[in-house]
Amino acid sequence: MTSNILAIDQGTTSSRAIVFDGDMKIAATGQQEFTQHYPASGWVEHDPEEIWATVVATCKAAIKKAGLTAQDIAAIGITNQRETVVIWDKVTGKAIHNAIVWQDRRTAPLCQKLKKAGKEPTFTRKTGLLLDPYFSGTKIAWILDNVKGARKRAEAGELLAGTIDTFLIWRLTGGKVHATDATNASRTLLFNIAENKWDDELLKLLRVPAGLLAQVKDCAADFGKTEKSLFGSEIPILGVAGDQQAATIGQACFEPGMMKSTYGTGCFAILNTGADMVRSKNRLLTTIAYRLGGKTTYALEGSIFIAGAAVQWLRDGAKMISHAAKSGELAAQADPSQNVYLVPAFVGLGAPHWDADARGAIFGLTRNSGPAEFAKAALESVAFQTRDLLDAMKKDWRGHGGRKTVLRVDGGMVASDWTMQCLADILDAPVDRPTVLETTALGAAWLAGSKAGVWPKARDFSKRWALDRRFEPLMDEKIRRAKIKGWHDAVRRTLSA
Ligand SMILES: Nc1ncnc2c1ncn2[C@@H]1O[C@H](COP(=O)(O)OP(=O)(O)O)[C@@H](O)[C@H]1O
Numbered sequence: 001m002t003s004n005i006l007a008i009d010q011g012t013t014s015s016r017a018i019v020f021d022g023d024m025k026i027a028a029t030g031q032q033e034f035t036q037h038y039p040a041s042g043w044v045e046h047d048p049e050e051i052w053a054t055v056v057a058t059c060k061a062a063i064k065k066a067g068l069t070a071q072d073i074a075a076i077g078i079t080n081q082r083e084t085v086v087i088w089d090k091v092t093g094k095a096i097h098n099a100i101v102w103q104d105r106r107t108a109p110l111c112q113k114l115k116k117a118g119k120e121p122t123f124t125r126k127t128g129l130l131l132d133p134y135f136s137g138t139k140i141a142w143i144l145d146n147v148k149g150a151r152k153r154a155e156a157g158e159l160l161a162g163t164i165d166t167f168l169i170w171r172l173t174g175g176k177v178h179a180t181d182a183t184n185a186s187r188t189l190l191f192n193i194a195e196n197k198w199d200d201e202l203l204k205l206l207r208v209p210a211g212l213l214a215q216v217k218d219c220a221a222d223f224g225k226t227e228k229s230l231f232g233s234e235i236p237i238l239g240v241a242g243d244q245q246a247a248t249i250g251q252a253c254f255e256p257g258m259m260k261s262t263y264g265t266g267c268f269a270i271l272n273t274g275a276d277m278v279r280s281k282n283r284l285l286t287t288i289a290y291r292l293g294g295k296t297t298y299a300l301e302g303s304i305f306i307a308g309a310a311v312q313w314l315r316d317g318a319k320m321i322s323h324a325a326k327s328g329e330l331a332a333q334a335d336p337s338q339n340v341y342l343v344p345a346f347v348g349l350g351a352p353h354w355d356a357d358a359r360g361a362i363f364g365l366t367r368n369s370g371p372a373e374f375a376k377a378a379l380e381s382v383a384f385q386t387r388d389l390l391d392a393m394k395k396d397w398r399g400h401g402g403r404k405t406v407l408r409v410d411g412g413m414v415a416s417d418w419t420m421q422c423l424a425d426i427l428d429a430p431v432d433r434p435t436v437l438e439t440t441a442l443g444a445a446w447l448a449g450s451k452a453g454v455w456p457k458a459r460d461f462s463k464r465w466a467l468d469r470r471f472e473p474l475m476d477e478k479i480r481r482a483k484i485k486g487w488h489d490a491v492r493r494t495l496s497a
């Protein structure tokens with residue numbers, strides 16, 4: 001039997017498909033960027049048809065590049081940008097509105113209204129989340145309230161809703177399966193993470209008809225088969241997880257206390273807390289790390305909205321660099337005597353501030369500040385934000401009796417040695433970069449491969465994790481303290497209230 005696995009990694013800026021061989025090594029990759037739509041300030045949308053087209057094209061390209069056919073693929077694992085939602089017509093499969101992306105802030109007024117009505121504690125107790133526009137529930141409500149006839153059609157059972165995994169499963173199976181996994185469900189503000197079910201009270205508060213929602217399965221489960229016409233023969237879909245949770249799995253963070261931080265568009269730190277649902281006292285999220293064999297493993301999560309996106313802004317907005325990879329080189333040339341801070345609150349600030357109305361700011365400019373200082377400030381902002389998250393996480397985890405943690409990193413940005421050294425310096429802790437950087441896709445592939453019985457179980461999979469490089473902190477403590485203080489001043493001046 002074949003043991004090749006196809007991982008679909010549908011991210012915020014690109015769709016990727018990766019074929020892993022039986023040794024869990026990358027055999028071939030397909031990748032396509034797609035359009036980001038910004039229809040108004042703080043709004044971010046994707047065209048679901050473009051997402052679908054790029055997913056199909058990259059899957060075909062990866063299978064072909066690997067010199068294989070669909071028959072040589074044992075299973076598919078799907079991982080996806082989380083929280084982003086689509087609502088589509090059950091019969092035609094066509095979306096009734098563009099996907100509203102996780103970064104989109106348009107539902108800030110609705111969140112505010114629910115907060116004022118005193119509903120946040122109910123949402124937090126049941127979902128582990130906060131009332132922030134980041135999560136899917138208020139985005140679903142917005143589409144139902146703003147697309148003509150949508151609410152009526154939803155109530156009549158003509159529409160379906162889902163996060164991107166659910167939309168892809170629906171399309172891949174030719175409209176036969178409407179399902180999601182527990183990690184994606186846990187990001188909607190509608191899913192009770194203690195009881196593992198959609199929560200009627202929350203559905204009522206957000207006025208979301210239950211019939212819109214998908215069946216919630218384990219991360220390694222039967223999600224149906226792809227239509228024969230798509231890739232030439234049917235392929236079973238056996239693994240699904242939100243991308244940050246998939247990276248947690250791909251980094252083999254299976255033990256309580258293990259932590260990973262992924263640096264893509266945003267940055268997301270996830271700490272495995274085992275069977276314990278640790279409640280944060282520091283505005284972090286309690287979420288589902290994975291659910292396997294009906295058993296839920298929980299996590300604490302710190303979510304930063306802008307990490308690599310700050311580098312994209314340097315490239316596409318400020319036009320100061322030609323390629324993302326140039327940012328580290330440029331930062332290294334910055335004048336060390338300047339203290340320029342960039343607070344990249346382009347779409348508000350996530351954990352631990354959760355300020356939807358804040359917008360980006362730059363402090364400390366002099367007549368000599370130029371591209372090098374901007375690049376340094378952009379990359380340092382990622383380290384400072386991570387420091388804030390980890391400080392909050394340590395408090396919660398220690399307060400819970402947890403031991404010291406080690407940080408494993410991944411995502412597009414960790415290719416930058418300069419950024420990783422800066423991260424270790426600001427965190428004052430070692431940072432471990434693995435040899436396999438495609439941990440998100442690997443995590444999804446492992447879910448599918450282990451479910452198919454062709455890849456090793458968790459313990460043996462963990463043994464394969466290999467270190468590429470450990471970055472040790474080298475910065476003088478006095479300098480670190482001064483820099484962090486400067487950062488906190490800058491953040492304080494950026495917050496909206
Ligand atoms: N060498 C680099 N130095 C700094 N940033 C980088 C580098 N390479 C990629 N990036 C940033 O990483 C991000 C892409 O990472 P990726 O994990 O593919 O993101 P996503 O899954 O969110 O689309 C981009 O925002 C890009 O600006």
Ligand SMILES: O=P(O)(O)OC[C@H](O)CO
Nearest residue numbers: 011012081082264265266
């Ligand atoms: O697409 P990424 O890798 O930036 O991840 C997005 C997150 O899942 C949003 O919560």
